[in-house]
Amino acid sequence: MSIEIKAPTFPESVADGTVATWHKKPGEAVKRDELIVDIETDKVVLEVVAPADGSIAEIVKGEGETVLSNEVIARFAEGAVAAAPAAAATPAAEAKPAAAPAEKLVNPAARKLAEENNVNTAAVSGTGKDGRVLKEDVANHLKSAPAATPAVAAPAPAPIEAAGERVEKRVPMTRLRKRIAERLLEASSTTAMLTTFNEVNMKPVMDLRAKYKDQFEKVHNGTRLGFMSFFVKAAAEALRRFPVVNASIDNNDIVYHGYQDIGVAVSTDKGLVVPVLRNTENMSLAGIENAIRDFGLRARDGKLGIEEMSGGTFTITNGGVFGSLLSTPILNLPQSAILGMHKIQERPMAVNGKVEILPMMYLALSYDHRLLDGKDAVQFLVTIKDLLEDPARLLLEI
Incomplete structure (x- = not known):
């Protein structure tokens, strides 16, 4: 069954938004209520979650594209990938007992915090209903394992630029930053x-x-x-x-x-x-x-x-x-x-x-x-x- 994924309903003060990040690729398995895309407006970043278990069949609006309120941004195939993992797992069920943690339920906010801090949610104990991992669980996990951060961060200094190189990096201004700049200029130019x-x-x-x-x-x-x-x-x-x-x-x-x-x-x-x-x-x-x-x-x-x-x-x-x-x-x-x-x-x-x-x-x-x-x-x-x-x-x- 195909489902249209639409942008959220924007308030009257917000004309449109920009697709910031697609967290899932077409064909990738997605659980119900799992975060799939962030839409950035000039005030906040809105999260869109999966309507059911399945996968994204087609991305209509790519990252960086402008979207209007309730505009279709993707098409979702409900249950399309449900059978594939089960069939693949059957012959190897005994040989790969570690596959079970992948089924752990994770709240979108918890997943986002885990990704930002390089935390494997399989290692986090969930306190929510049916063992669901909550944002507080990830935060407590980070507090209880402070020594893990330096170990992960240690390889980061590797890409050091050669001496004498003059490196520049150009990135597009976010919609929120552009709006802040516009309002600051407006305040400076229209008020005494x-x-x-x-x-x-x-x-x-x-x-x-x-x-x-x-x-x-x-x-x-x-x-x-x-x-x-x-x-x-x-x-x-x-x-x-x-x-x-x-x-x-x-x-x-x-x-x-x-x-x-x-x-x-x-x-x-x-x-x-x-x-x-x-x-x-x-x-x-x-x-x-x-x-x-x-x-x-x-x-x-x-x-x-x-x-x-x-x-x-x-x-x-x-x-x-x-x-x-x-x-x-x-x-x-x-x-x-x-x-x-x-x-x-x-x-x-x-x-x-x-x-x-x-x-x-x-x-x-x-x-x-x-x-x-x-x-x-x-x-x-x-x-x-x-x-x-x-x-x-x-x-x-x-």
Whole structure:
């Protein structure tokens, strides 16, 4: 029986996609729900799995080709290869007992993680239904066998270029990277972008975190108390006090949003993505930490949905995790402002006429001067600074 394999249904904001990688070749045996192809859009990478046991009869759209929503990309032969392996295995069943592990059920996400880390799924113990190997099983296998990585990686340095050679490599830009480039250029050319800076003493937050982090983790079922949740709550409160920072320009209109949906920039191997925390004004610190952790894990594995990265009224980006001491973040259109966090650096500061060594962080607020005056932008940033330097204000809303 022949089945048409179609591209996923793209949202209205996504016009088309590109076939990134075919994981199976025509005629190769495929299990039901096994990953067969990745389709890359300008926002996420979508996975297409096999509809049944069988094999790919024909690939209609090759790697690098553009596909539309629900367009046929391949034809699938259901059960076409089911008999062949059984017949081949019958005479050699006793001589080749090792063939059994090949039938192990493996989730697509687990298979992808295993391939990225050169792990044989046959050696991984599955904890899912019917012994299915889950992504967590592969992760636990990697943790329990750290010594295996250097052994596999050892031969890698072999292809060393001869001294004096000037090697160049040209690769096509991914659709996601092209879209990021387009949006950055659009923000730079269509807005009157300006950046204001301030610095915040992180000692109060660090002391509060050190005092309650163990108790916080116990009460909230293992959720760790980080810095980002404080910044999100401070930003949500500041946005409530300065609605114009939470607004956006739509042609000749100003759209004021009665909610604070804050995007948190997450860096991945394929580029920067910005999943959105909805209604942060109603979220707890633990809820924010859980959501950000979940976003980070799924962004790494390419599992974020397009709807989770759509919208947003304000964005926070943290270059400090990479060691950045100071930067000027670029607006995430159509938003009117973006907050940049940076590295916490101990510096001598004058406090009440005395010099003290304090953990300081530079904050940067880039904003669209067409909508925000300097007064509003500066006061907004000072509000975030005050809330972080006296976290009790977040609770008292003062």
